[in-house]
Amino acid sequence: MSENNPQQQKPQLSFWQIFNMCFGFLGIQFGFALQNANVSRIFQTLGASIDDIPILWIAAPLTGLIVQPIVGYLSDNTWGRWGRRRPFFVLGAVCTTLALFVMPHSPALWVAAGMLWIMDASINIAMEPFRAFVGDNLPNKQRTLGYAMQSFFIGIGAVIASALPYILSNYFDVSNTAPAGEIADSVRYAFYFGGAVLFLAVMWTVVSTKEYSPEELAEFEKHTDKSPFQTTSQRSAAQYRSASILWASIGIIFTTTICLCEWDKQLFILSIGILSFGPLQLYCSNKLTLLKQQSESSVQFNINREKQSLVFCVIDDLFNMPKAMHQLALVQFFSWFALFAMWIYTTAAVTDYHYGSQDVLSKAYNDGADWVGLLFAVYNGFAAIAAIFIPILAKKLGLRVTHCINLFCGGLGLISFKFISDPTLLWLPMIGIGIAWASILSVPYALLANALPAKKMGIYMGIFNFFIVIPQLLAASVLGLIVRVLFNGQPIYALLTGGALMMVAGLAVLRVNIDNNE
Secondary structure, three states: OOOOOOOOOOOOOOHHHHHHHHHHHHHHHHHHHHHHHHHHHHHHHOOOOHHHHHHHOOHHHHHHHHHHHHHHHHHHOOOOOOOOOHHHHHHHHHHHHHHHHHHHHOOOHHHHHHHHHHHHHHHHHHHHHHHHHHHHHOOHHHHHHHHHHHHHHHHHHHHHHHHHHHHHHHHOOOOOOOOOOOOOHHHHHHHHHHHHHHHHHHHHHHHHOOOOOHHHHHHHHHOOOOOOOOEOOOOOHHHHHHHHHHHHHHHHHHHHHHHHHOOOOOHHHHHHHHHHHHHHHHHHHHHHHHHHHHOOOHHHHHHHHOOOOHHHHHHHHHHOOEHHHHHHHHHHHHHHHHHHHHHHHHHHHHHHHHOOOOOOOOHHHHHHHHHHHHHHHHHHHHHHHHHHHHHHHHHHHOHHHHHHHHHHHHHHHHHHHHOOOOHHHOOOHHHHHHHHHHHHOOHHHHHHHOOOOHHHHHHHHHHHOHHHHHHHHHHHHHHHHHHHHOOOOOOHHHHHHHHHHHHHHHHHHOOOOOHHHO
């Protein structure tokens, strides 16, 4: 992609160009899948109780909430020898690889929790620009294929990564048990291998792809035949000020109630998050007031508004985002709440409900944990297969109907865990979960990408991540309480809850109205 492309329309890329562009996601998902399948096991091995697991997992969504919009903003405003997105691919790959090498050597629970923060922040640094990368490089007609290709590599990478501990312990005679307080060798070696794969896959994308310059993207956008970017009306300083008072007041009341009524401490995550949103909006109000005083005209005011600090731009763009993001928010919320419930409770649910053990030192527990890793590999394998057919199905039924069907498959799969007593048959519901996972990783982004301005593709993709992160923060805050109080500490019911919410997400997507994407 030269810096002086004479074409007015963004050219279509070949299959192998798209392949190279998305290949790095193979490595990213390798690390992500190792984290999802094994971190709860590591936490329990180091002494965490089932009730502690959701709060320990808070690192994953919280780092995504903070890191992704920052990386999106920075990559939107980066251009040099290595392009806009690729410098962040390299930084994220190096940091994640180092974290994967260190994580299985955690000597204590607090160290493992800290390493999860570092690992997840690093994964997000590499992952966020990949979403914008597809939007940058592909024309509208190829974006569904591009995101489906990412889903395919996510599935392939996760299949191998999730199954690694099981493969090592069953076929290479690597021990899957260890003394109290130590991580099993099968998990350690899996993390070493995953770190190497992640780094090499991401670097392949870095060296085999090019990027369009900001000037080229602006020129392509001028000649792209699509509807104008529709956003909500811009917030004024007074609106930000009123909202800041409201959010801060709710946060103070909620936090005080938790203290006085001695509610579960995990709820502090939610209350403090609400409270902190107030000062952020007050900051935006003050910025706009000062900017109004310094601007000689409304045109100059709007120009200067886009040149403010990172914090202001993220909050302001959040409230002025394209309408498509509002429409998809509810779908993302229910989908990712369900996924988070599955990720943090499947190991506990299967080892307890199907293998009859909560003793992390027992063979039954570790056999069950290994089997969960293999089940995660199965659903990712089916996700890779489903990713091939999603673009075909979407052409016939439309993106919304396709996504609804896929989410119902996933919801029914999660619910069926309660009704399948033989653990060897648990691979069957993983078919539906895999179909839903492939769809969640591709269809919402395909629906959204055409509604985003090229110059803000990164930051809006980062903000879109809010609708993934917030449900995970909520799940981390309340799932432990729900399982303990409503379900008598039985983690299998967390999976049923997730299944029901995934089907709610399927119904919600039918209400999304984005005509220019179908």
